[in-house]
Amino acid sequence: MSPRSEFEHEPVMAGPTLDALEDMPAGVFVDATLGGAGHTTAVLDRRSDVHVHGFDQDPEAIAVATERLAAYGDRARVHYARFDDAATVLADHGVDQICGFLMDLGVSSPQLDWADRGFSYQHDGPLDMRMDTEHHRSAADVVNNYSVDEIIDVLRSYGDERNAVRIAKAIDANRPIATTGELATIITEAVPAAVRRQPGHAAKKSFQAIRIEVNDELAILGPALDALISLLGPGGIGLVLTYHSGEDRIVKNCMRTAVEADDLPGMPSRSDYEWLFRGARTPSADEVERNSRSKSARLRGIRRKVAA
């Protein structure tokens, strides 16, 4: 696939991400969510002692990242794979230890903005939402084939949607639904008028929930993060950028489990891992002003102790 020239994605919290990697040792760095390779090029430019293995499940991202990283030669390897396969792919390339990783979760700007990718409630397109366009299940499959109860569950679990029952019944009454525009209209008409008057699009939470279901986003996150944490070598740093509370909860719990492993109450930590910094870092007001998509970002970090 040749890359579309207009692939534009501003890397979120690029400065704080690079700062957090300041003390990372040399070695192999994993970018689990390459996108347009914005974070990866920043890491490669800052750290000449680092090689990157980058992963993405979106063929369009792979095409653009491959082109943008060509100038770095064998310092950058690009893999068309889901990040829960990263450990296997790395092992195939003889890598069993890494100096750091970044997961920048969620969707890229082109995925949201290009109508033909079918993620957008603002631009009409086919009801698709697959990051991996070879993936078997699209948003149309979820919307048209799931039972009403299954749709309610998706909307509540992944979108915290209070009007899940009304929306699911409206979807059921209007099936089959073919486009994002049709779905956005059905949802907007299903919610109470008071919700329609609130700021933000009435379909935003439902679209997020369906996208998460289509791409198995939350189901694979915990195991994939655990696997990357276990690959960190001494002093290695793991960073994750999340964009909604469901993702952030999983990331916090995985990291806490690693940091508190084997601890006994009142005794010094026996874990191999420590928090890189406490809590989550958030973007500056300037960044949110410049790039509204950074607004909900939360950065968390973990480090493997040097002398474990």
Ligand SMILES: C[S@@+](CC[C@H](N)C(=O)[O-])C[C@H]1O[C@@H](n2cnc3c(N)ncnc32)[C@H](O)[C@@H]1O
């Ligand atoms: C927010 S964008 C990353 C942007 C990137 N950091 C940059 O600076 O250009 C998230 C990317 O992760 C990819 N992605 C999401 N879930 C994935 C998964 N499970 N495995 C591999 N890639 C995934 C998406 O296709 C998307 O390209």
